[in-house]
Amino acid sequence: MKVLNFGSLNVDYVYSLDHIVRGGETISSTKMETFSGGKGLNQSIALAKAGAPTYHAGLIGEEGDFLLEACQENGVDTTYIRKLPAKGGHTIIQVDANGQNCIILYGGTNQMITKEFVDEVLGNFEAGDYLVLQNEINELPYIIDRAYERGMKIVLNPSPFDDKLRACDLTKIYLFMINEIEGEQITGFSDKDAILKELEKKFPHAAFVLTLGSDGAVYYDGKEKVFQDIFKVKAVDTTAAGDTFSGFFLAKLIEGAPVAEALRTAAKASSIAVSRPGAAPSIPTREEVEQGLAKEI
Ligand code: RIB
Numbered sequence: 001m002k003v004l005n006f007g008s009l010n011v012d013y014v015y016s017l018d019h020i021v022r023g024g025e026t027i028s029s030t031k032m033e034t035f036s037g038g039k040g041l042n043q044s045i046a047l048a049k050a051g052a053p054t055y056h057a058g059l060i061g062e063e064g065d066f067l068l069e070a071c072q073e074n075g076v077d078t079t080y081i082r083k084l085p086a087k088g089g090h091t092i093i094q095v096d097a098n099g100q101n102c103i104i105l106y107g108g109t110n111q112m113i114t115k116e117f118v119d120e121v122l123g124n125f126e127a128g129d130y131l132v133l134q135n136e137i138n139e140l141p142y143i144i145d146r147a148y149e150r151g152m153k154i155v156l157n158p159s160p161f162d163d164k165l166r167a168c169d170l171t172k173i174y175l176f177m178i179n180e181i182e183g184e185q186i187t188g189f190s191d192k193d194a195i196l197k198e199l200e201k202k203f204p205h206a207a208f209v210l211t212l213g214s215d216g217a218v219y220y221d222g223k224e225k226v227f228q229d230i231f232k233v234k235a236v237d238t239t240a241a242g243d244t245f246s247g248f249f250l251a252k253l254i255e256g257a258p259v260a261e262a263l264r265t266a267a268k269a270s271s272i273a274v275s276r277p278g279a280a281p282s283i284p285t286r287e288e289v290e291q292g293l294a295k296e297i
Helices: 041-051 065-073 115-123 139-150 164-165 178-189 192-202 241-257 261-272 286-296
Strands: 005-006 012-014 031-037 056-058 079-085 089-095 099-108 132-134 153-156 175-179 209-212 217-220 224-228
Touching: 005 041, 005 099, 005 115, 005 241, 005 261, 012 065, 031 041, 031 065, 041 065, 041 132, 041 241, 041 261, 041 286, 056 065, 056 115, 065 079, 065 164, 099 178, 115 139, 132 139, 132 241, 139 153, 139 164, 175 178, 178 192, 178 209, 192 217, 209 241, 217 261, 224 261, 241 261
Parallel strands: 005 056, 005 132, 012 089, 056 079, 132 153, 153 175, 175 209
Antiparallel strands: 012 031, 089 099, 209 217, 217 224
């Protein structure tokens, strides 16, 4: 069994500020740093660090070599990462004094995936393998249809949520990993129980992990409902906290851990990521997460 993550790779340009800039305002940043990121890359690194056999497929641009290296250094198989002579995906991220962020995303090469490339990559995976997707690359509807035909288990983090997702056949998704806002965008409800009920109605064959910010996270598959609180930490930078959660949760689940253990591990991993700056560099190792959990007992 293998895990393929077909996803974005971004250069994150991170600006530290007292507060997120308001419309018409100009403020000076106190620090500017460059990190490897992208929801795809972050989730691949989290999956690999958590111990899952992870392959990343995606396209980097001219300045993206260090993204490829970041994947390799963290144990991600990069056979299916290609480089194009074009501007790569990147972000401008503001991080305020409380560690909260806002992100401007430029798709670049992440939006240049072709059907031929999808076919070539998926040809190396088979029924029972996992496919992890987010919404920062193009050709998602095609990738979902072809992977479903192959019998792959498709895990979708529909982030950032936009209208393009409406072209995807979401009934083919095996596991949704979503936050409250995405839950509301998909179902029209804001209450967590109403979101889960509606998700079950729309996608009766899927399971769901709904993250609730400081209120924790809940797993639901139509039968089992499991709740997990957050581990409180001082937030330095919340970027990639959700990606870390997704990667560790899925890796534990694939390993055969009970849902409650997978959620607890994911919550601890994400709390460590929140306490550190940057996206991919903030993702902890499995050992760090296990040591952190041991201290909680
Ligand atoms: O989820 C965090 C990621 O979102 C950042 O690394 C940034 O690249 C954006 O894609």
